[in-house]
Amino acid sequence: MNINKNYQNLEDxxxxxxxxxxxxxxQEANPDKKVIRLxxxxxxxxxxxxxxxxxxxxxxxxxxxxxxxGYGPEQGYDFLKQSIQSYYASHxxxxxxxEIFISDGAKSDVGNILDLFSQDNVVLVPDPxxxxxxxxxxxxxxxxxxxxxxxxxxxLPLPDASVKADIIYLCSPNNPTGAVYDRDGLKAWVDYALAxxxxxxxxxxxxxxxxxDDLPRSIYExxxxxxxxxxxxxxSKTAGFTGTRCGYTVVPMELEFDGVKMNxxxxxxxxxxxxxxxxxxQRGAAAVFTEEGMAQIQENLGYYQENARILSEAxxxxxxxxxGGKNSxxxxxxxxxxxxxxxxFDYLLENANVVGTPGAGFxxxxxxxxxxxxxxxREQTIExxxxxxxxxx
Amino acid sequence: MNINKNYQNLEDxxxxxxxxxxxxxxQEANPDKKVIRLxxxxxxxxxxxxxxxxxxxxxxxxxxxxxxxGYGPEQGYDFLKQSIQSYYASHxxxxxxxEIFISDGAKSDVGNILDLFSQDNVVLVPDPxxxxxxxxxxxxxxxxxxxxxxxxxxxLPLPDASVKADIIYLCSPNNPTGAVYDRDGLKAWVDYALAxxxxxxxxxxxxxxxxxDDLPRSIYExxxxxxxxxxxxxxSKTAGFTGTRCGYTVVPMELEFDGVKMNxxxxxxxxxxxxxxxxxxQRGAAAVFTEEGMAQIQENLGYYQENARILSEAxxxxxxxxxGGKNSxxxxxxxxxxxxxxxxFDYLLENANVVGTPGAGFxxxxxxxxxxxxxxxREQTIExxxxxxxxxx
Numbered sequence: 001m002n003i004n005k006n007y008q009n010l011e012d013x014x015x016x017x018x019x020x021x022x023x024x025x026x027q028e029a030n031p032d033k034k035v036i037r038l039x040x041x042x043x044x045x046x047x048x049x050x051x052x053x054x055x056x057x058x059x060x061x062x063x064x065x066x067x068x069x070g071y072g073p074e075q076g077y078d079f080l081k082q083s084i085q086s087y088y089a090s091h092x093x094x095x096x097x098x099e100i101f102i103s104d105g106a107k108s109d110v111g112n113i114l115d116l117f118s119q120d121n122v123v124l125v126p127d128p129x130x131x132x133x134x135x136x137x138x139x140x141x142x143x144x145x146x147x148x149x150x151x152x153x154x155x156l157p158l159p160d161a162s163v164k165a166d167i168i169y170l171c172s173p174n175n176p177t178g179a180v181y182d183r184d185g186l187k188a189w190v191d192y193a194l195a196x197x198x199x200x201x202x203x204x205x206x207x208x209x210x211x212x213d214d215l216p217r218s219i220y221e222x223x224x225x226x227x228x229x230x231x232x233x234x235x236s237k238t239a240g241f242t243g244t245r246c247g248y249t250v251v252p253m254e255l256e257f258d259g260v261k262m263n264x265x266x267x268x269x270x271x272x273x274x275x276x277x278x279x280x281x282q283r284g285a286a287a288v289f290t291e292e293g294m295a296q297i298q299e300n301l302g303y304y305q306e307n308a309r310i311l312s313e314a315x316x317x318x319x320x321x322x323x324g325g326k327n328s329x330x331x332x333x334x335x336x337x338x339x340x341x342x343x344x345f346d347y348l349l350e351n352a353n354v355v356g357t358p359g360a361g362f363x364x365x366x367x368x369x370x371x372x373x374x375x376x377x378r379e380q381t382i383e384x385x386x387x388x389x390x391x392x393x
Numbered sequence: 394m395n396i397n398k399n400y401q402n403l404e405d406x407x408x409x410x411x412x413x414x415x416x417x418x419x420q421e422a423n424p425d426k427k428v429i430r431l432x433x434x435x436x437x438x439x440x441x442x443x444x445x446x447x448x449x450x451x452x453x454x455x456x457x458x459x460x461x462x463g464y465g466p467e468q469g470y471d472f473l474k475q476s477i478q479s480y481y482a483s484h485x486x487x488x489x490x491x492e493i494f495i496s497d498g499a500k501s502d503v504g505n506i507l508d509l510f511s512q513d514n515v516v517l518v519p520d521p522x523x524x525x526x527x528x529x530x531x532x533x534x535x536x537x538x539x540x541x542x543x544x545x546x547x548x549l550p551l552p553d554a555s556v557k558a559d560i561i562y563l564c565s566p567n568n569p570t571g572a573v574y575d576r577d578g579l580k581a582w583v584d585y586a587l588a589x590x591x592x593x594x595x596x597x598x599x600x601x602x603x604x605x606d607d608l609p610r611s612i613y614e615x616x617x618x619x620x621x622x623x624x625x626x627x628x629s630k631t632a633g634f635t636g637t638r639c640g641y642t643v644v645p646m647e648l649e650f651d652g653v654k655m656n657x658x659x660x661x662x663x664x665x666x667x668x669x670x671x672x673x674x675q676r677g678a679a680a681v682f683t684e685e686g687m688a689q690i691q692e693n694l695g696y697y698q699e700n701a702r703i704l705s706e707a708x709x710x711x712x713x714x715x716x717g718g719k720n721s722x723x724x725x726x727x728x729x730x731x732x733x734x735x736x737x738f739d740y741l742l743e744n745a746n747v748v749g750t751p752g753a754g755f756x757x758x759x760x761x762x763x764x765x766x767x768x769x770x771r772e773q774t775i776e777x778x779x780x781x782x783x784x785x786x
């Protein structure tokens with residue numbers, strides 16, 4: 001048996017393990033210091049009461065002969081697909097329920113979707129980048145080209161007509177930079193994709209953090225996108241489902257390559273290689289869209305958004321350049337005094353006892369940048385901000 | 394963008410849709426007839442009380458700040474891996490917890506494992522076969538060769554030294570035939586794999602139906618298997634998790650090809666393309682292995698086993714040749730009077746108002762065979778048996 005040798009081209013990332021080791025070593029050497037982590041990419045607030053209630057009810061159903069649910073549709077139950085359809089409609093985007101596929105999370109589907117594409121496609125990703133886009137394509141042996149996201153373009157690169165790419169990853173609001181494309185920016189990408197017979201893989205996992213009415217939450221708000229884009233979304237950040245596992249992928253009926261409907265291909269892939277999301281979890285996810293659920297979710301999002309505001313305001317006061325903070329749980333700041341990101345990491349840890357994530361871990365264009373997140377505790381966020389202001393002020 | 398053209402080589406299966414259509418049409422034409430389905434591949438009994446209780450507790454945890462679980466380990470929580478380790482040990486197989494990967498079901502992992510293998514491997518599958526083995530390899534463009542499972546070999550084909558294969562699928566107890574390999578049979582396959590540098594993909598999804606002490610439940614009961622086999626298992630049939638979604642895959646540390654540990658490759662695949670099984674579901678699965686859970690699960694399994702016994706006994710009385718029925722929820726019978734499987738399907742539906750699954754849907758060697766399942770209701774199973782005896786007696 002011959003193994004897939006492309007795995008040997010994967011680079012191991014030591015980003016988060018190195019961050020954890022440095023924090024641990026500092027704490028051991030300084031047991032009296034109270035270290036605050038603003039590096040958390042996970043949510044910290046519990047699930048909303050409406051979700052808890054719906055899951056209890058579903059668990060009870062599963063314990064009775066009448067309410068028991070065995071194999072469900074691989075692509076998800078209609079009750080959840082209809083809720084998502086209504087959610088999109090409330091933001092002005094019309095979808096058919098058959099265009100919505102329920103998944104166990106955006107990470108799985110962002111990787112699995114590649115099954116549908118030939119190996120000889122050229123992949124375009126931004127630098128800095130969420131490493132999953134790169135690793136999943138490296139595993140499949142695809143050629144990857146990078147586009148520069150940097151201070152000049154506000155970490156929102158636009159298409160370069162001289163670069164020929166087939167599969168393009170866009171994440172907006174962006175992880176790790178927090179930058180959000182406006183309509184003109186996304187329109188430029190849709191136009192490029194249509195002109196080049198390319199596909200856009202649009203990661204909308206952070207759409208729920210968008211509050212400005214003029215910013216798009218979905219690629220399908222852009223005309224023509226249904227002919228060139230697949231959208232991935234998740235309940236992870238919307239509703240704190242990081243450990244509950246549910247997301248969805250939109251594959252429009254209009255999306256065709258070589259005369260083949262991608263929707264039909266994805267349905268075939270999912271019915272063959274997936275067996276659906278737990279009934280209990282789908283019931284919990286549907287509760288997010290009830291009036292009660294939405295109000296509770298908004299409260300949780302508001303908590304994180306206020307953390308982001310507190311962090312941004314401090315950086316504004318300090319005159320530090322950054323992206324994100326508004327319409328995003330991430331703040332991506334330029335390290336002060338020309339420091340490199342690992343240098344700034346050590347400086348902040350040692351002098352303010354605050355942990356963030358060095359931008360170098362996301363690509364070469366992150367070398368002088370640093371990520372803070374809004375997923376922490378309020379009091380700790382306020383305390384961290386005071387320490388940072390004292391250090392850099 | 395170029396699509397994966399291998400999808401065009403997939404054959405659409407109309408097996409279950411045709412079965413459903415024929416049943417519907419018969420029922421519409423004969424509204425007074427009570428049709429009994431012995432074609433169900435899904436479980437019908439509710440989840441065990443111990444599982445329900447554990448999931449309620451986990452849901453409550455997720456609703457509190459202290460008990461909330463966000464991202465978990467992609468490969469599963471230790472508490473569940475340790476329970477599975479103990480379960481294997483109780484049947485005499487020693488595993489390390491790092492050899493056990495928790496999944497959302499055997500179907501997902503049986504497909505996803507192929508990411509680790511090069512496209513140029515030759516795949517060997519039995520005919521008749523669970524179609525997922527064929528379709529997932531067709532999607533990847535691999536060459537597939539078939540081995541005949543038939544009446545002569547009791548639907549348990551043994552290796553043919555003249556056939557060179559790299560990836561071999563074994564399912565025991567088998568879906569659809571219910572046939573179970575003994576130790577000598579599996580030993581022959583392990584020896585073949587070791588001699589040919591091949592890998593065995595061992596689907597043990599029905600191991601919990603094995604009651605004969607002399608039959609193996611795991612490929613690792615065979616010496617040398619840890620050097621050549623990956624095992625897939627599931628809570629779907631063990632504990633009725635078809636709609637709750639949990640399984641596990643065992644990748645031994647000793648398993649190496651080209652000097653590369655498959656365990657390390659699978660860990661890299663899963664951490665990159667998967668985000669773990671819901672915490673709530675893993676707590677439910679762990680409850681299966683408690684003393685209370687095991688007793689409840691055995692009661693449910695006993696119910697299905699008794700259905701299988703009732704069906705087998707009737708076929709014994711009628712002198713019909715079959716495999717399965719013992720150590721398996723499936724009964725795979727030879728259609729009487731030389732009938733072909735779709736012919737027998739119609740005959741049984743029209744004259745006994747009983748629905749089964751035509752063997753032709755699983756491959757050419759199923760042409761004269763027919764599958765009945767033990768997952769139905771007890772009273773209906775008894776009623777169906779009476780009708781079949783009356784018809785064929």
